[in-house]
Amino acid sequence: MIELKRAGFSYGGGAILADVDLHLTKGSFHFLTGPSGSGKSTLMKLCYQALFPSAGTIKVFGKDVRAMTHDDIAIIRRRIGVVHQDCQFLDHLSLAENVLMPSQVSGRDLNDDLQNMNQLLNWVGLTKQINSLPPQLSGGERQRAALARALILSPDVILADEPTGNVDWEMGQKLLNLLIELNKMGKTILIATHDMNLIRVAKPQVAARVLRIQDKRIVAGGADL
Amino acid sequence: MSKISQYWQIAQDTLSGDQNADRVVPPSGYTASLTTFVSFAMAFLTVFALALFLATGRLADRWATELAGTSTVRISAPAGQMDAQAKTVLGILETTPGIASARLMSEDEQRRLLTPWFGVDLPMDNLPIPSLVEITEEGVGPDVNGLRLRLQAEAPGAILDDHTRWRRPMVKAAQRLRLLGGLSIGLIVGSTIAMITLAAQAALSANGQVISVLRLIGARDNYIAKAFVRRFTIRAFLGGLIGSLIAMLFIYFLPAVAEEGAFLTGLGFQGVQWLLPLFIPVIAAIIAFVSTRFAANSKLQRTA
CATH class of the missing domain: 3.40.50.300 (P-loop containing nucleotide triphosphate hydrolases)
Structure with missing residues (x-):
């Protein structure tokens, strides 16, 4: 690899x-x-x-x-999914949009990845924060959000x-x-x-x-x- | 694929492509407003520069045409000798090379010429107004000095008034003014390119975090550039459109110069020329597209 x-x-x-x-x-x-x-x-x-x-x-x-x-x-x-200590996000977009961003930039059908995103957010325990903006998330939530984003493209x-x-x-x-x-x-x-x-x-x-x-x-x- | 068709493809992708793509760039920020304002101001100024360019062009053409046209002989003589001198003058002019035709202007024509200065009720009969002979020139025109000497010898009251000659510097001035209008348009376009490039560079620098996040998640340079280019292109187009329309309104409501004496042919547009300012927003958008694309590509090439 x-x-x-x-x-x-x-x-x-x-x-x-x-x-x-x-x-x-x-x-x-x-x-x-x-x-x-x-x-x-x-x-x-x-x-x-x-x-x-x-x-x-x-x-x-x-x-x-x-x-x-x-x-x-x-x-x-x-x-390659990357998770940093100081995860950076697009602060003006919601958590859902941030997690879906790798799909968007790679030109994939977002509808296909919507279910993926919901599963991932559920898996990392951020379902309730789906519409939150990154600055509204705690440190731990940001780390988990970064992990979800890193995994959306499998x-x-x-x-x-x-x-x-x-x-x-x-x-x-x-x-x-x-x-x-x-x-x-x-x-x-x-x-x-x-x-x-x-x-x-x-x-x-x-x-x-x-x-x-x-x-x-x-x-x-x-x-x- | 040639460079032009490549750019055309990119332009199509940018304007019709993924509309969510430009959401990756934060909507706020002074650079976006700056682009709209610059585009607005430059379009506004360009419309006036264009109007000046076209008006001075018309003026130069009109004066140049008239230069090639006519001159006048003014006959000032006692009432009893006026007809005889006029006849002599016409005889001289008929035999002078470079003169196509010569005719004595009627009293009505002279009255019309004097009306702007003396009003409509001018008592022509009571005034010692000279007779005027209008000359239409041909080819390079007559030998003016020779004609003057001949007129002086044979009709002492006749003076060749080469009245069109004074317009030469005016035509030159109009042409210079036209050049100035053209230069102004060039400078405005140059300034627009510089300002939008600077605004795009500032936006790219201010959004360093956005770029690094997009890079981290696998965005290609083209995708990142498109997000910025699309935003700047649309803003430049809108700013340009508003600036052009407002300037066109100003010009439309300018006082009609013809009513004031027709010294200038009027700062403005005539007929289909009114369509020309509508190209300005399109040009502003093209400038923004190329400038931002260039700035984005340079920035993205420099950063890993």
Whole structure:
């Protein structure tokens, strides 16, 4: 699905990531850990082409990201659902319109996805907020709304960058359970988090691989969990 | 596919395509109102510049035509010699190369010429009004200096009044004024392009979050650009339409210049020329479409 080979990323002359090797296979579940500023978000961005590697190669669905046009990236992103810690929405549109937006931009028949959207909002527990505007949602609701939006096109890969960063422990667990459920449906999941408790909770439920960014490189982690 | 047909296709998609697409851009924001206002103001000014351009064109044409036409011989002589001198003058003019015809103007014609200055009840019989001979020129016209000398020798009271010559600088001035009108239209179009491009760039910058969200969920650049282009094109068209219509009303209700003396042919439109200002909103929309498309493409190309 997503493959990084000796990938590196530098900004302003300083290396943030170097010689990163990572292979996200279909249906796999990965946690990416590391202290703040270690490069977790940068790595996530490299995975969905918000950033491009300054060294090495990254292939997404078999295609080298350096050879991709803006349109190629747009098509690729329809197959990758992204959930951020600070999820951004179109604040002037309702939750329903925001969740349906990926369908709209990809030119799909919105009527076909309406039922999908209702199911998704029901699944993430936001049915009552369907007509709310994003600024009216709480942090946890926004995270779940972002997850619903990320899933409307039924992507192959879900990248979640600190998905529980802005929510309480209970909500964090709820979100984690949703991601585990998705993995059981065959989705590839990569979660960047510094919350080791979250990984502890997940371990018994899913065969997750824990990776750690250390000294700009990826090393196996989670042995202590 | 050629560039033009490609743009035509994009224009069709933009105007007839997904009407929900432009909802992704927040409806508020000063840039949208700025575009409408700029388009309104520029259309308003363009209508006047166009009217000036057309009016000065008519004026220059009219004066140029008259230049090629006639001159006059004025005969001032004692009453007893007037007929004899007129006869001599007509005889000279008949044999002068470059003159197609010459005729003595009747008293009625002279009265009509003087009416604007002296009124309708002018007692012509009591006034020492000179006789006038109207000359119609042909080819390059007569040798004016030679004719003057001959008239002076044979009919001392006759003076060749080359009255059309003073209009040459006027025609030149009218042509310059026409050029000025054309330049004004050019400047207005240029300013409109600059203002709408700036407004589009400001809108694109102000909606950075919208663009990044759309990018994140897989929107193509074309989709994002269309959302902005559609909004700016429609606003420019509406602003242009309102500006043009209001300016046309102003021009329609301008006082009729002919009643005041017909010095100018009137700032305004004649006949089918009234249709011309209606193209201004369409041109404003085209300018907005191309400017916004260009600004959007540049912005989207620069950002990942």
